[in-house]
Amino acid sequence: MAELHIxxxxxxxxxxxxxxxxxxxxxxxxxxxxxxxxxxEGQTQESCDxxxxxxxxxxxxxxHYTTQTLQSPPKLxxxxxxxxxxxxxxxxxxxxxxxxxxPGFSSLNCHTWKPIGGxxxxxxxxxxxxxLQLKSPNVLINTLDRFEVLTQSMGTVIIHLHILAKNFDKxxxxx
Numbered sequence: 001m002a003e004l005h006i007x008x009x010x011x012x013x014x015x016x017x018x019x020x021x022x023x024x025x026x027x028x029x030x031x032x033x034x035x036x037x038x039x040x041e042g043q044t045q046e047s048c049d050x051x052x053x054x055x056x057x058x059x060x061x062x063x064h065y066t067t068q069t070l071q072s073p074p075k076l077x078x079x080x081x082x083x084x085x086x087x088x089x090x091x092x093x094x095x096x097x098x099x100x101x102x103p104g105f106s107s108l109n110c111h112t113w114k115p116i117g118g119x120x121x122x123x124x125x126x127x128x129x130x131x132l133q134l135k136s137p138n139v140l141i142n143t144l145d146r147f148e149v150l151t152q153s154m155g156t157v158i159i160h161l162h163i164l165a166k167n168f169d170k171x172x173x174x175x
Contacts, residue, residue: 001167002170003067003164003165004073004074004163005166006061006063006074007162009061009159010057010058010061010157013155013156014158015154015155016055016092016154018092019049019055022057023079024081025079026076027063030072032067032069032071032072034065034067037062037064044059070101075096075097075098077141080095080112080154080155092112093114095111095113097110102165103165105162108159110156110157110158112153112154115151116150
């Protein structure tokens, strides 16, 4: 049985117009992958950097998977929220990143986006702060279902991960 350790942090955000940001995160993997230890979901603290407008979270991530297949490796789904001037938490964007299976350090830039819908939805977003959200963000994990969504590019989330792999050579992978 192969093992994959994911150790690191959801580090920071950049290029967002808003300053008070937090990030909800979820790891998803196929049926052949099993979590031995660690949390597959969580949330960062709300962070605000008024000088650079690049909030720093440094939120720890520590997962240990076992697998008997290389199909559907782990993916990270991010949901970014901001706090507006009235203290409300407002959805900003989604981001999805395939976790690398190559051992070593990886610095990942996860580009985020939000659904924009039609002209009425854009007006609600601009004047009322009501962004469109998907009913089930899990649909983003399947890459084939994402092509039908109209989107607008948002900021980037920086993730630092150390990947440790064991026994992947038994599957013919020389990582």
